[in-house]
Amino acid sequence: MGKNISIDYTLLAIVGILILFGILMIATISAPLSLEKFGNTWYYLFHQIFLGLLPAILLGILFFKLSLSVLKKYAVALLSLNLVALILVFVPKIGLSIGGAYRWISLGPISFQPSEFLKISFL
Structure with missing residues (x-):
């Protein structure tokens, strides 16, 4: 590059x-x-x-x-995708409740917290 x-x-x-x-x-x-x-x-x-x-x-x-220009080009799309993922936490069978709080998304064997990806998107 x-x-x-x-x-x-x-x-x-x-x-x-x-x-x-x-x-x-x-x-x-x-x-x-x-x-x-x-x-x-x-x-x-x-x-x-x-x-x-x-x-x-x-x-x-x-x-x-x-390159940074590629990341900047898709920054709004990544931020939007992360916001949608935060909303999906509350959808039954997608959002996973651990300790009474819905903070995780379960995709088969993999579970993740969308808020972690949102932190990266804001950077």
């Missing part, structure tokens, strides 16, 4: 350390419950890596490669 990109390696290292710390916490805390419920000590860890970390890394690389 011909753009001059400088990478902040300090920030990248800090993010990497936080990710590794999070993976370590998931592995140690969820192992007994995972073994009890699924017969596999690493079920929750693999679930978080394959359905959380890998998609996040791929999306991060995609957005890193996109």
